[in-house]
Amino acid sequence: MQLKMTEKDDAVILAVEDERMDAHNSGNLKEKMLQLFDEGKYQLVIDLSAVRFIDSSGLGALVSGFKNASARDGSLRLCCLQPQVRSMFELTRLHRVFEIFASLDEALESQS
Amino acid sequence: MSKRVELNIKVPNQTSYLAMVGQIGESLAFSLKNYRGNRRELAYHLNLCLTEALTNAIYHGNASDPDKYVHITISASDDDLIIKVYDQGQGFDLDTRHKLKANPCDEGGRGVNIILKLMDDVRCLQEKGVNVLEMKKRLH
Numbered sequence: 001m002q003l004k005m006t007e008k009d010d011a012v013i014l015a016v017e018d019e020r021m022d023a024h025n026s027g028n029l030k031e032k033m034l035q036l037f038d039e040g041k042y043q044l045v046i047d048l049s050a051v052r053f054i055d056s057s058g059l060g061a062l063v064s065g066f067k068n069a070s071a072r073d074g075s076l077r078l079c080c081l082q083p084q085v086r087s088m089f090e091l092t093r094l095h096r097v098f099e100i101f102a103s104l105d106e107a108l109e110s111q112s
Numbered sequence: 113m114s115k116r117v118e119l120n121i122k123v124p125n126q127t128s129y130l131a132m133v134g135q136i137g138e139s140l141a142f143s144l145k146n147y148r149g150n151r152r153e154l155a156y157h158l159n160l161c162l163t164e165a166l167t168n169a170i171y172h173g174n175a176s177d178p179d180k181y182v183h184i185t186i187s188a189s190d191d192d193l194i195i196k197v198y199d200q201g202q203g204f205d206l207d208t209r210h211k212l213k214a215n216p217c218d219e220g221g222r223g224v225n226i227i228l229k230l231m232d233d234v235r236c237l238q239e240k241g242v243n244v245l246e247m248k249k250r251l252h
Contacts, residue, residue, distance in 0.1 A: 088160075
């Protein structure tokens with residue numbers, strides 16, 4: 001999985017650059033988030049603007065990151081979901097679990 | 113009345129084939145001439161159900177053995193669409209797996225539930241000693 005990482009203040013922004021998140025590549029995101037937690041970076045924003053397709057494995061990787069961030073008093077926020085991706089969060093009711101923002105700026109502002 | 117479309121796919125037991133098989137489902141949705149529903153949504157759902165079923169066969173049915181294969185058949189008419197996914201292993205109990213998803217924060221256990229929500233009829237069968245996950249969708 002292609003991931004672009006940038007930092008702004010305390011937040012780490014991970015932009016997924018693949019258009020598909022499935023069982024073939026979602027493990028990479030999970031590993032990257034665990035690496036960031038090990039480095040003491042607990043405020044994550046995942047930018048999904050490039051993602052057109054997500055399956056249960058992709059959702060599972062995000063849930064893993066959310067649980068690990070929460071356990072460390074951090075946060076994992078999502079932004080820029082395409083409509084079909086958003087529909088997957090609604091289908092699985094995960095839109096009630098995650099903080100989901102329309103734009104990256106809104107996700108970053110919500111932290112402060 | 114269009115003729116029934118029959119697709120027969122056999123792929124190695126590897127997740128690198130998920131995108132290709134999912135894309136076949138999307139292409140099929142756009143080729144159904146008489147379908148009156150939301151075609152983009154159907155395409156996404158077929159991609160998703162094929163991806164989930166193939167992932168399940170790779171990891172659970174075939175126990176991640178890269179030397180095994182997954183066989184998929186897709187049969188589509190104006191009226192319905194039937195997808196069968198055959199693995200070379202243990203198969204799984206659909207009812208048991210369905211009940212596993214109790215907590216929305218569980219990391220796994222969503223794949224079969226997604227299939228059950230999006231397809232009209234889902235069954236686990238045995239055909240000549242082979243495990244089959246059969247998914248049916250009405251198209252009107």
